[in-house]
Amino acid sequence: MHWENVVGQARGIAILGTGSDVGKSLIVAGFCRLLSRRGVRVAPFKAQNMALNSFVTFEGGEIGRAQALQAQACGIEPTVDMNPILLKPESDSRSQVVVRGNVYETLDALAYFERKETLFNIVRECYARLAREYECVVIEGAGSAAEINLRDRDMVNWPVVELADASVVLVADIDRGGVFAQIIGTLDLLAPHERQRVRGVIVNKFRGDRRLFEDGVRMLESRTDLPVLGVVPFLRDLRLDQEDSLDLARSRSVQFKPDLINVVVVLLPRMSNFTDFNTLAAEKDVALRFAASPDDLRGADVVMLPGSKNTLDDLDYLVTSGFPGALASHVYGGSELVGICGGYQMLGQAIADPKGLERGGTSIGLGFLDVMTELDAPKICRQVCATSLLHGVEQHKPVRGYEIHMGRISRGAVNPCFQIEASETLEGNARGDEGAASENDLVWGTSIHGLFDQAGFRRGWLNRARNWKGLPPVSPRESELVTTQLRAELDRWADHLEQYVSMDAIYSVFEGRSRRGSVCALRRFIPKPATREKPA
Secondary structure, eight states: OOOOOOOOEEEEEEEBBBBBTTTHHHHHHHHHHHHHTTOOEEEOOOSSEOOSSSEEEETTTTEEEEHHHHHHTTSOOOOOSSEEEEEEEEESSSSEEEETTTTEEEEEEEHHHTTTTHHHHHHHHHHHHHHHHHHHHEEEOOSBBOGGGGGGGOOSSSSHHHHTTTTEEEESEEEEEEEHHHHHHHHHHOOOOHTTTTTEEEEEEEEEEGGHHHHHHHHHHHHSSSSSEEEOOOOOOOOSSSOOOOOOOHHOOOOOOOTEEEEEEEOOOEOGGGGGGGGHHHHHHHEEEEESSSSGGGTTTEEEEEESSSSSHHHHHHHHHHHHHHHHHHHHHHHHEEEEEEHHHTTTSSSEEETTSSSOOEEEEEOOSEEEEEEEEEEEEEEEEEEEETOOOOOOOEEEEEEEEEEEEEOSBBBBBBBEEGGGGTOOOOEEEEOOEEETTSSSEEOOOOOSSSSHHHHHHHHHHHHHHTTTOHHHHHHHHHHHHHHHHHHOOOOHHHHOHHHHHHHHHHTOOSTTTTTGGGGSSOOOOOOOOOOO
């Protein structure tokens, strides 16, 4: 089906891939950053995202974290228009469908595709608003650009490209092998009118000496009649959120040491928002590992239960895998246990699901906190400001975070962890206590995501853990530097792309130059100087 083009001010460029996990999200973020640095009003757009890691916008809508990162790269506030449809898998066959930031329905694939016309009209409206507000929109595709069996159900790749009248850059991942088949095969499967929109190719995740791939570049250009716009090497130790990719290999190599705060995050099958722990792992006095077995808890100063997209199923997993005994030994040995969102609910006495939002019935919790949870609709999605009430981690300045949960939690004889404060972010919501902590604060839980992104809270909490371990405190300045460095990673990644991608060819798309233009002269892959003048 041909979709009517959106008539708007913005020029669009679409970053499509030869498959999943080729690096589309970060390429979009880097392009957004580079365009923003040139003074261009730019915004990201992904019609449909599938992810368990999400972000809550200022207006209380839920979107993919990748689009939130891309908006940050643009220097703008994330909005639901940037990701109108978010799919959050609840099982292998069903996903919660979030539309314009709010829960729409839980559907299987067939029922979802039956709603294509309705949903794509929403996609059209969201893109049109961005096109009117910004000069450029950088579009991210999903999966492969050539899923021919799904072409009539596609809502995220070519229909959006046509809607935006966008030019396309195809991204391939050389690290996984078969890059020639990826690129040539993908292009061969495209319809002629789709193929005509492709302006060039980026070979991503290269390792080794790029000069050894010069013959490969010539072969690709000869076979495809398209320029290879860049061969992008791996950028080591890049600390930007990988939306649905845990670096478990790095985690396994982390060594616990007596002079560090040793943290274990339990790896749940339906774990969500594992990005809560990224800044924590970046601290120099923290060793953080993910644990798939109760034996992996040994030596931990802190064990954390993360959020979950299916809390009841993940609670069952903990019980059948033998975690309750290991967690009890951990706490009774004087070490800390923390639950965030679904992990907090699991620490309680019971979780009831009277409306069958997950599977129905009531499950006995782990019993570490005197709280009860009842799952209910609608989902609570909001940004919050809160003051810490944890002993030794009191903060005069409120911390900011966000809540995404179905659980309504009632506390028994336990202390709250935080005091929610009224603000513009919480319009219509009164002050109130949040979270729960045991009397000695060894066990505590909260529904607030993003706490550890706040340098003041993170350092205060770590220094309390250091005190309990008999270690001296670390200056808050160290945590502030971590936060600053993480923000600077966007510029480091943008500089990396600018060095290894023919950005003049990318900019020419927005300037309306010809398809090939000056691109052919831009592609000799001797490394460019590391320092170069940034575009004005």
